[in-house]
Amino acid sequence: MMDNTKNGSIFTHYINRQSFTQKGFKEEAFMNVIVPTMSTNTSPKKGFVMIVDDVLENANVAAMMLRTQGFSALAFSNSHEFFQALLEQTPDVILLDIAMPYMNGIEVCERLKANPATSDIPVIFLTVHTGQQYIANAYNAGAAGFLAKPIELRELLTHVKKHIASHTIHGGV
Numbered sequence: 001m002m003d004n005t006k007n008g009s010i011f012t013h014y015i016n017r018q019s020f021t022q023k024g025f026k027e028e029a030f031m032n033v034i035v036p037t038m039s040t041n042t043s044p045k046k047g048f049v050m051i052v053d054d055v056l057e058n059a060n061v062a063a064m065m066l067r068t069q070g071f072s073a074l075a076f077s078n079s080h081e082f083f084q085a086l087l088e089q090t091p092d093v094i095l096l097d098i099a100m101p102y103m104n105g106i107e108v109c110e111r112l113k114a115n116p117a118t119s120d121i122p123v124i125f126l127t128v129h130t131g132q133q134y135i136a137n138a139y140n141a142g143a144a145g146f147l148a149k150p151i152e153l154r155e156l157l158t159h160v161k162k163h164i165a166s167h168t169i170h171g172g173v
Contacts, residue, residue, distance in 0.1 A: 046070045047164040048089070052082045052108065053097040053126070058149075062095060062126065065153050066160065079103040083111075091121060092164045098127040098134060106141045113142035122163035126151060 049066055051073060053059035059075035066073040074089075076082040079102050094112070096105040103111070105125060112118045122144035127134070130148045138146050144166075145159045 045072055047092040048072045049093045049095060049160060050074050050091040051095040052076045054100040065156060069157055079108050093160050094121055094123045095126045096123055098125060098129045106137050109141040109143055124159055124163060
C-alpha cells in the first residue's frame with residue numbers, strides 16, 4: 001500500500017484475467033495484471049462515480065476503467081457498504097448491478113429515488129440481466145441508463161459523461 005496525502009491511498013489488487021472475462025468483462029478492459037482498486041481521493045476530476053456490484057472484482061474493473069480516463073471512482077460489493085459511504089460522499093453518477101445481496105439493484109435505485117437528498121443522482125444499471133423485464137424494472141425504478149455486460153470502455157464513458165453533464169446542468173453538482 002502506498003500513502004500519498006495529495007492523492008489518497010491506493011491499494012493494488014492482482015487479478016486473474018480469465019476470471020474477469022468469464023464474468024462479463026472484455027479482454028481489452030485490462031491494462032496489465034496489476035489494477036489499482038481503490039483510491040480514497042474522491043475530489044472531482046471529470047466526475048465522481050460510485051459503483052456497486054456483488055462481485056467486487058467487476059466493480060473494481062469498472063472503477064479502474066473510469067480512473068484511467070480521469071474520473072474518481074469508488075467500488076462497493078453490496079448495498080450496505082454503498083449506503084454507508086453515501087452518508088459521507090455524494091457521487092455524480094451511480095453504477096449498479098441488479099443481482100446483489102441484502103438489497104438488489106432495483107431496490108437500491110428505488111430507495112435512492114425516494115430520498116430527496118439522492119433522487120437527482122443519475123443511476124446507470126450495469127448488468128448481465130438484459131431481459132425486457134429487467135430493463136423495464138430498472139427504468140420504472142428511476143434508472144437514467146442501462147448497460148449490458150460485457151462493457152466496453154467507450155460505451156461506459158459515453159453514458160457516464162452524458163449523465164454527469166445532465167446532472168450538472170440540472171443542479172446536481
